[in-house]
Amino acid sequence: MPSHEIRSAYEAVIGLEVHCQLQTRSKVFASDAVVFGSQPNTNISVITLGHPGTLPKLNRTAVEYAIRMGLACSCEISRYNIFDRKNYFYPDLPKGYQLTQDKTPICRKGSVTVRLKDGSHRDVIMNRIHLEEDAGKSIHLAGEPDTLVDYNRAGTALIEIVTEPVIRTSEEAAAYLTEIRKLVRYLDICDGNMEEGSMRCDANISIMPKGSKVLGTKVEVKNMNSIRNVQRAIDHEIDRQLNETEKGNAIFSETRTFDAGNGQTYSMRIKETMNDYRYFPEPDLAPLVVSEEWLESIRAAMPSLPQELHRRFVNDYGLPDYDAGVLTDSRETADYFEEVCRHTKNYKAASNWVMTAVKSVLNERNLHINDFPVGARELAGLISLVDSGKVNHTIASQKIFPLMIQHGKSAAAIAEENNLLLQSDGGILQTLINEVLLSNPEKVKEFKKGKKALLGMFMGEVMKRSGGKADPKLTTELLGKTLKEI
Amino acid sequence: MYYLSAIKANSHLNVFLEVYEAEALQRAQEIDRKIAGGTQGRLAGMVVGLKDVISHQDHGLQAGSRILEGFRAQFNATAVERLLAEDAIVIGRQNCDEFGMGSSNENSAFGPVRNGADPSRVPGGSSGGSAVAVQTGMCLASLGSDTGGSVRQPAAFCGLVGLKPTYSRVSRWGLIAYASSFDTIGIIARSVPDAALLLEVIAGKDDYDSTVSQSPVPAYSRQLRLDEKPRIAYIPETIQSAGLSEEIRQTILRNISSLKEDGHRVDAVVFPLLDFILPAYYILTTAEASSNLARYDGVRYGYRSTPAGSLESMYKSTRSYAFGEEVKRRIMLGTFVLSADYYDAYYTKAQKVRRLIKEKTDNIFAQYDFLILPTAPTTAFRLGEHTEDPLKMYLADIYSVQANVAGIPAISIPAGKDQNGLPIGLQIMANRFEEARLLAFAHYLMQHQ
Numbered sequence: 001m002p003s004h005e006i007r008s009a010y011e012a013v014i015g016l017e018v019h020c021q022l023q024t025r026s027k028v029f030a031s032d033a034v035v036f037g038s039q040p041n042t043n044i045s046v047i048t049l050g051h052p053g054t055l056p057k058l059n060r061t062a063v064e065y066a067i068r069m070g071l072a073c074s075c076e077i078s079r080y081n082i083f084d085r086k087n088y089f090y091p092d093l094p095k096g097y098q099l100t101q102d103k104t105p106i107c108r109k110g111s112v113t114v115r116l117k118d119g120s121h122r123d124v125i126m127n128r129i130h131l132e133e134d135a136g137k138s139i140h141l142a143g144e145p146d147t148l149v150d151y152n153r154a155g156t157a158l159i160e161i162v163t164e165p166v167i168r169t170s171e172e173a174a175a176y177l178t179e180i181r182k183l184v185r186y187l188d189i190c191d192g193n194m195e196e197g198s199m200r201c202d203a204n205i206s207i208m209p210k211g212s213k214v215l216g217t218k219v220e221v222k223n224m225n226s227i228r229n230v231q232r233a234i235d236h237e238i239d240r241q242l243n244e245t246e247k248g249n250a251i252f253s254e255t256r257t258f259d260a261g262n263g264q265t266y267s268m269r270i271k272e273t274m275n276d277y278r279y280f281p282e283p284d285l286a287p288l289v290v291s292e293e294w295l296e297s298i299r300a301a302m303p304s305l306p307q308e309l310h311r312r313f314v315n316d317y318g319l320p321d322y323d324a325g326v327l328t329d330s331r332e333t334a335d336y337f338e339e340v341c342r343h344t345k346n347y348k349a350a351s352n353w354v355m356t357a358v359k360s361v362l363n364e365r366n367l368h369i370n371d372f373p374v375g376a377r378e379l380a381g382l383i384s385l386v387d388s389g390k391v392n393h394t395i396a397s398q399k400i401f402p403l404m405i406q407h408g409k410s411a412a413a414i415a416e417e418n419n420l421l422l423q424s425d426g427g428i429l430q431t432l433i434n435e436v437l438l439s440n441p442e443k444v445k446e447f448k449k450g451k452k453a454l455l456g457m458f459m460g461e462v463m464k465r466s467g468g469k470a471d472p473k474l475t476t477e478l479l480g481k482t483l484k485e486i
Numbered sequence: 487m488y489y490l491s492a493i494k495a496n497s498h499l500n501v502f503l504e505v506y507e508a509e510a511l512q513r514a515q516e517i518d519r520k521i522a523g524g525t526q527g528r529l530a531g532m533v534v535g536l537k538d539v540i541s542h543q544d545h546g547l548q549a550g551s552r553i554l555e556g557f558r559a560q561f562n563a564t565a566v567e568r569l570l571a572e573d574a575i576v577i578g579r580q581n582c583d584e585f586g587m588g589s590s591n592e593n594s595a596f597g598p599v600r601n602g603a604d605p606s607r608v609p610g611g612s613s614g615g616s617a618v619a620v621q622t623g624m625c626l627a628s629l630g631s632d633t634g635g636s637v638r639q640p641a642a643f644c645g646l647v648g649l650k651p652t653y654s655r656v657s658r659w660g661l662i663a664y665a666s667s668f669d670t671i672g673i674i675a676r677s678v679p680d681a682a683l684l685l686e687v688i689a690g691k692d693d694y695d696s697t698v699s700q701s702p703v704p705a706y707s708r709q710l711r712l713d714e715k716p717r718i719a720y721i722p723e724t725i726q727s728a729g730l731s732e733e734i735r736q737t738i739l740r741n742i743s744s745l746k747e748d749g750h751r752v753d754a755v756v757f758p759l760l761d762f763i764l765p766a767y768y769i770l771t772t773a774e775a776s777s778n779l780a781r782y783d784g785v786r787y788g789y790r791s792t793p794a795g796s797l798e799s800m801y802k803s804t805r806s807y808a809f810g811e812e813v814k815r816r817i818m819l820g821t822f823v824l825s826a827d828y829y830d831a832y833y834t835k836a837q838k839v840r841r842l843i844k845e846k847t848d849n850i851f852a853q854y855d856f857l858i859l860p861t862a863p864t865t866a867f868r869l870g871e872h873t874e875d876p877l878k879m880y881l882a883d884i885y886s887v888q889a890n891v892a893g894i895p896a897i898s899i900p901a902g903k904d905q906n907g908l909p910i911g912l913q914i915m916a917n918r919f920e921e922a923r924l925l926a927f928a929h930y931l932m933q934h935q
Contacts, residue, residue: 046560050781052549053541053563053660055695087777087824089801096780147797149785278824280833283667283774284658286696 002242010207010245012238013215014167015127016230018180019158020190021134021198022065028133028157029056029099029285036196040139040150048155050094055284058083062157063106063288065189066131067298069159070107072183072305073126077295078104081288083131087278091149092136100132100160102279106290112183113307114175115325124176127162134158159189165204165215170234177201177227182306186331194226201230206251207241216241217251221265224258233258237265309334317347326355332369333359336376343380346387353379357401374404382411390421395468424471426478429462432470433482436461447483455479487511489533489577492623499600501615501624503538504546505578513575520573527572529687534569535625537616538579539586540671541660542566549662550584550594550612553782553808555789563660564695565629565671565688572687577625580615584810585779586631586664588612589639589882592873593812600869601643603908607866610640610882616674617644627675627684633664634767635862635886637672638898642861642911645900647928649673649681652918653893654699656685657692663778665771668890678899678929682706685921701919709922712930716855716923718745719755724859729881731864733904738860741901741912741931748934755854759846762839767887768880769823769836776820779813815876840891847892851917856927860885861898861911885913895921897928901935 027034030047047054070077084102105128112124136154138147161180167173181192181199192199201224206216221237224230236258241251256265304312306328313324313334327337333354340350358379362369382404386396396411403414415421423429436458437444447454458479463470493505510533520526536542539549541559543566548554562570569576583593591599591614599614601607602622609618613630617640620628630637632650641648650672661671671688675681683706690703724730725738746752784790784804791803809817823832850857862882872879889896894915901912912931916924 049786051560051787052547052554052557052662052781053539053559053561053658055659055697057694057696085777087780089780089783091783091785091797094781094786096783097777276826278777278821278826278829280773280777280824283665284663284697 002239002246006242006246009209010242011210012168012234012241013165013206013208013218014170014173014234015165015204015218016161016163016167016173016176017202017204018161018177019200020069020161020180020184020192022062022157022159022189023191024059024061024065024157026059027155028059028062028131030155031057032155034156035152038152040148040152043152044154048094048151050096056099056282058285058288059157062131063290064298065157065187066106066129066159067290067295068187068189068302069161069184070110070129071299071302072187073107073110073112073129073161075107075110075126075129077290078106078108079290080104081106081290083282083285083288084279085282088275090135090138091147092138092151092154094136094151094154098133098135099282099285101130103281105130106288112176112179114172114179116171116175122172122175124172125164125166127164129159129161132158132160165206165218170231170238173203173234174227174231177230179306181227182329186303186306188303188331197225200225203230203234203237205234205237205241207238207245217253219251219253219265220255222255222257222268225260229258229260232260232263233265236263240265303331304334306331306334313337313351317341317351319347319351323348323351323355326359327351330369336369336372339376340380340383343377344383344387346383349383349387350380353383357397361405373408374401378404378408378410385411385415389424389471389473391415392422392468392472395420420469422471423466423469424474426474429466429470429475429478430482432462432465433458433475433479435465437482437486444483444486448486455483458483487514489623489625493578493619496602496618496622496624499602499605499609499618499622500581500597501599501618501622502535502578503548503550503581503596503615506545506576510575510577517573517575527574528683529569529572529574532574532627533577533625534574534684535577535580535616535619535628536566537582537613537628537630539582539631539662539664540566540579540629541662542576542579546579547662548595549586550582550596551782551809551813552595553789553805554787555808557788559660561660563671564657564692566660568688569629569684574687580613580619580628580630582615582630583612583636584813585662585775586612586633586636586669587775587812587816589635589879590867590869590872591615591640592869593810595810598869601866603644604866604906607868607908608643608871610643610862610866612636612640613672613674614640617641617646617648620644620646620674620676627673627680629684629688630672630674631661631664632670632672632886632890633668633771634890635883637674638886638896638911638913639862639882641674642898642900642913643866643909645903645909646898647673647675647678647681647900647932648861648898648911649675649685649921649925650889650896651685651689651921652699652895653890654697655689655895655919655921657688657690657695657698659692659694663774665774666778667774668767668771670890678897678925678932679707679710681897682710682925682929685925689921699919704922706922706925710926710929712923712926715750716927717853718742718750718752718856718858719850719854720752720858721757721760722754723757723760724885727863727884729863729884730860731904734860734863734865734910737901737910738858738912741935742858744934752858753854755850755857757846757850759839759843763843763888763891764880764884766836766839766843767883767891768819769832770840770891772816772820773824773833773836774820775813776817776824779809779817782808784808812876843888844892847888847894848917851894851920855916855920855923857915859913859915861913862886865904865906865908865910889915894918895924897924899928899932
């Protein structure tokens with residue numbers, strides 16, 4: 001572990017590169033289907049395989065998705081785009097070069113606001129978002145000397161989102177990734193699944209003396225397949241660099257790989273021996289021009305973003321900041337909440353139900369909210385039932401809500417069928433009150449002498465006899481009246 | 487059939503890599519039936535050959551290289567698709583310089599093609615097979631490719647018409663790439679009307695090529711009358727050049743004076759960038775080639791060396807064995823000019839020079855309709871004459887590359903013979919998309935020479 005002294009003398013500088021696989025139906029430069037889990041080498045064509053004489057053809061939906069992300073991050077959108085070739089040899093790269101955007105990324109600058117645990121906010125400044133194609137997958141089967149290559153993924157559209165070196169802690173990095181994942185899911189352009197590799201993150205990490213203007217030598221860390229692992233890898237790499245510095249050793253410019261098993265990073269290659277990619281403009285693609293009309297139509301079709309919803313939930317629904325944060329965690333949850341609010345005016349109750357009861361059922365059953373058996377209108381019905389005083393909250397959450405999940409019927413119907421409506425028949429309640437008072441003559445005397453706290457005990461007894469259904473307001477009223485008259 | 491017997495009689499010229507005899511005969515019968523029924527296409531019965539860089543579905547395709555050993559094309563080039571749709575008959579694929587890299591057709595894995603006018607001489611390149619096939623009556627016309635003169639120079643060496651259209655006029659879908667921003671499919675024919683008709687068929691927009699021009703294709707074959715007297719330019723240095731053979735010089739000068747006598751305006755113009763055209767061309771084309779040829783790695787198709795120890799040694803032995811000398815030279819040159827330390831000194835500078843050449847060329851066409859110059863500095867040279875000196879070989883392209891660098895159309899037409907009876911070519915260039923006028927003027931010149 002690095003000493004306290006060196007830790008307080010140095011600060012870390014982190015930049016992240018995030019690749020997101022776009023959920024377009026076909027590939028970025030070919031019409032082959034993008035389908036996961038197909039048999040190897042079934043979603044391929046002469047273009048994907050780089051047959052002689054083939055030319056790429058740009059998928060406009062991929063461009064629209066990239067622009068959506070750029071608009072969501074307040075980027076400048078490049079109107080004139082050139083694609084570039086990044087040249088290197090690898091069996092999973094069919095043409096011997098990857099089509100990417102080196103000089104003219106589709107989105108420039110921009111920023112993403114992240115919320116840290118202590119409640120503070122930070123803007124992570126971005127450098128660019130560019131479009132490129134993915135490579136295939138090399139497969140090494142145990143015991144087989146040969147490498148197999150599956151080209152299904154080759155040519156799938158990717159965006160690479162690159163930050164400036166402005167992130168200072170692993171917590172900020174994790175918060176940024178969480179926000180990016182939330183955004184791509186809101187925008188419906190990528191499933192954001194890091195475990196399956198549809199969202200991937202590389203981290204560039206360096207350390208420098210606090211307040212220094214000169215960045216230290218950066219190390220690139222790869223192979224982190226969850227946000228949690230990115231955080232662990234950054235923490236480990238900062239410590240490793242501090243340790244080396246403390247020992248008087250230089251930091252090398254290199255690429256390291258993260259081992260989730262032991263939380264360490266290991267050197268993969270030193271930068272000096274790395275490829276010279278020989279970028280140059282791709283002559284096989286016409287320049288991509290983004291017209292004002294096209295940009296406007298993309299802007300018009302943008303779904304609401306989490307920040308906008310957050311603001312609206314606080315301003316229009318009067319929710320606390322915390323509630324708004326939880327509800328906007330995913331677009332589907334926010335949508336569900338808003339749908340509930342179309343049928344009830346008790347927004348805070350709607351928020352409470354969605355944040356607690358609904359969420360815990362989803363977690364327990366590992367369900368997605370889109371598959372949640374209780375519709376928004378039905379949940380609003382339950383809230384109205386409580387608000388109207390026909391059932392109390394305990395019965396609503398412990399008895400009616402579980403039955404709604406099971407049967408999918410309306411709250412009112414369930415309450416009716418199961419005899420769960422509050423007892424508000426004055427005659428029946430009076431009978432119960434009389435029974436309770438008659439069977440407790442001593443307590444009644446004590447009450448009359450001034451031990452008013454016994455009122456609670458009488459209430460409890462009436463409740464018990466009613467099976468929890470006695471309308472509390474009416475019961476209190478009748479009980480007080482009866483005691484006075486005795 | 488006439489063409490098939492010509493192919494058999496001239497097999498020593500090494501023109502065709504494959505002849506589709508049975509298929510061609512069968513198609514001829516089908517087309518005869520169409521003609522009888524009056525439903526034939528515009529090219530009904532026209533027998534054409536394809537340079538071995540143009541994709542023809544379910545037929546062999548090797549770019550004159552060992553690296554594509556056994557490769558069969560899985561789709562038709564757009565140009566081929568359009569030929570077939572108009573009932574042309576494809577008779578076979580033709581020998582060429584490997585990947586279109588060469589000016590003598592001596593860089594083919596299948597051996598050199600010989601000139602029908604003198605079998606001890608080269609036919610020019612890289613579309614040498616395509617030229618000799620038309621020269622010796624093996625087919626009526628050929629589709630070749632022209633990256634720096636590969637259609638025009640062999641046409642000149644063989645006494646034919648060689649047309650390189652404007653860059654982007656013809657879809658490149660199915661054309662094996664040498665240098666993508668220079669490559670065009672071109673036509674070798676006996677006459678200008680044949681070339682015009684073929685261009686009319688193969689040109690035009692295409693969903694498979696995003697760089698192809700969307701502008702409509704004129705009916706070239708019906709616009710071959712020169713309606714007004716054009717303004718003609720020539721660059722004196724191209725004619726005074728010491729490297730130009732005296733007989734070609736005299737031919738060009740004779741043409742210029744007879745045009746003047748016929749009342750045309752013919753002016754000498756200044757073009758200060760002549761010395762920079764060839765260097766810029768070789769830097770940019772080799773850069774693009776080094777990348778375009780990276781896909782031939784032995785992994786997915788074509789030749790792969792017998793099992794090697796590692797991936798890297800497989801790449802090395804595959805590519806070292808299966809690419810020829812010239813191709814390897816250009817891949818290395820191109821890799822060098824794109825490498826980080828030399829990028830700006832070569833690639834970036836050459837891009838700037840290309841832009842300047844385009845501008846200066848545009849300036850000429852702002853005032854003139856045509857530019858006249860030789861197609862090549864010499865007539866057909868002997869086999870082996872330049873193979874030891876690549877630079878000398880590169881000079882064979884000195885007059886033709888300007889059209890590719892600037893992206894303009896150019897045509898070579900026969901202009902007599904030298905004292906050895908070898909054909910001389912005269913070249914005309916025009917502004918972008920002015921093929922109609924270029925063809926009309928070429929037609930006029932061929933009739934009035």
